[in-house]
Amino acid sequence: MSTLNKIMTIFTFASLLTLSGCSSTSEEVIVDKSLLNNTAFAKQPVPSQEDIFQLDATIKMQLDSYFKGSTPTLPHTQRLLRFLVDNGDASLSYQSGANLTASQAYYDLNANCLSLSILAFSLAEHLGFESQFQRVHIPEYWDQTQGYSLLTGHVNLVISESNFILNKNTTTGVTLYTRPRSLTVDFDPNSRQQKFPTSDITKNRILAMFYSNRGAMHMIKQQYDHAFSYFKAAIDADEHYSGAWGNLGVLYRVVDQHQLAEKTYQQALALNLDNKTVLGNMALLYRLTNRMALALPIEEKLTQQRKNNPYYQIVLGNEALENNNLALALRHFNKARKLDTKLHSSYFGLAKVHYYRGNLEQAQKYLSQAYKLSEYKHDKKRYQSKLRWLQTVAKN
Numbered sequence: 001m002s003t004l005n006k007i008m009t010i011f012t013f014a015s016l017l018t019l020s021g022c023s024s025t026s027e028e029v030i031v032d033k034s035l036l037n038n039t040a041f042a043k044q045p046v047p048s049q050e051d052i053f054q055l056d057a058t059i060k061m062q063l064d065s066y067f068k069g070s071t072p073t074l075p076h077t078q079r080l081l082r083f084l085v086d087n088g089d090a091s092l093s094y095q096s097g098a099n100l101t102a103s104q105a106y107y108d109l110n111a112n113c114l115s116l117s118i119l120a121f122s123l124a125e126h127l128g129f130e131s132q133f134q135r136v137h138i139p140e141y142w143d144q145t146q147g148y149s150l151l152t153g154h155v156n157l158v159i160s161e162s163n164f165i166l167n168k169n170t171t172t173g174v175t176l177y178t179r180p181r182s183l184t185v186d187f188d189p190n191s192r193q194q195k196f197p198t199s200d201i202t203k204n205r206i207l208a209m210f211y212s213n214r215g216a217m218h219m220i221k222q223q224y225d226h227a228f229s230y231f232k233a234a235i236d237a238d239e240h241y242s243g244a245w246g247n248l249g250v251l252y253r254v255v256d257q258h259q260l261a262e263k264t265y266q267q268a269l270a271l272n273l274d275n276k277t278v279l280g281n282m283a284l285l286y287r288l289t290n291r292m293a294l295a296l297p298i299e300e301k302l303t304q305q306r307k308n309n310p311y312y313q314i315v316l317g318n319e320a321l322e323n324n325n326l327a328l329a330l331r332h333f334n335k336a337r338k339l340d341t342k343l344h345s346s347y348f349g350l351a352k353v354h355y356y357r358g359n360l361e362q363a364q365k366y367l368s369q370a371y372k373l374s375e376y377k378h379d380k381k382r383y384q385s386k387l388r389w390l391q392t393v394a395k396n
Contacts, residue, residue, distance in 0.1 A: 041228035208238035242272035310339035344373035
């Protein structure tokens with residue numbers, strides 16, 4: 001299966017951002033919602049906005065008890081983060097496919113950045129803070145989930161005090177209005193360190209991202225009725241969200257509704273001409289329908305744009321492994337390592353190549369490096385278990 005055949009847009013912990021490349025805004029584009037009129041799928045229930053953002057009574061009681069009735073101020077945001085850690089599994093872990101509601105994320109912090117940001121928003125709102133979601137403009141990043149390469153994106157949250165703080169000098173009678181102090185809550189250490197540019201996004205866009213995420217995971221599991229229901233909910237929440245239209249197009253292509261898939265991709269591109277995910281999937285559709293003259297220029301352009309992206313090289317390496325082309329996989333993983341020496345995924349790829357070649361010593365070497373470079377508990381646990389297994393095999 002080709003790389004493009006597996007790629008979908010999904011907003012998880014870190015990275016994908018497709019920026020609009022035209023002067024007009026997506027709100028000026030005519031949206032054809034008749035593309036949602038599809039009787040091939042049975043409607044399934046999806047959680048409401050209230051269900052997704054709501055904190056249950058137990059959480060509210062624990063939150064109020066934690067702050068002991070004091071009036072929250074901005075410094076409390078650090079205590080807010082400590083509150084998350086103390087009431088989770090002692091680490092803000094990350095699972096790319098864990099698209100949880102606010103209450104679910106509270107009880108199990110193994111969630112993605114979107115779910116954790118939704119949780120932080122709801123906690124901050126309960127405490128009386130103002131909050132603003134942001135989309136972080138970071139390079140394309142791929143995550144492996146159940147054999148699929150998913151282009152992912154990143155969001156964070158700015159928490160601030162009231163819109164304006166009133167300071168009145170009782171001696172002079174002068175009243176001053178100062179801007180609120182704010183703090184950015186970002187669950188990705190790489191994003192925090194590199195200070196990527198950001199742009200504000202609405203709560204409805206966050207809701208659409210959440211629905212689109214869940215739809216993508218249902219599509220991977222071949223639960224197509226659920227996938228369609230979530231993609232439709234995403235578009236109903238924010239009809240100008242190109243990513244949801246793109247994912248819906250993938251679903252239509254998967255169930256062999258090729259004409260409808262093409263129209264849906266065109267709708268997604270009308271909203272965002274620079275959506276590389278949709279462009280790649282459009283090229284794949286052209287290939288499937290024997291229109292190579294249309295597919296090749298898109299593929300060549302995307303390859304040129306992505307060739308120096310280490311994450312893309314890792315995707316190509318994993319694809320080569322899947323096709324049992326170890327030499328090609330080795331080249332891609334080595335290139336990824338040269339482009340960025342601190343990515344644990346490239347070392348893990350090299351470890352797999354050497355393992356399949358029967359070179360256990362080299363496999364162990366690269367797996368150890370992957371372990372050292374990984375930051376998250378679930379990655380370290382995964383690499384550690386593989387290292388132990390390799391060590392056991394090497395002794396026998």
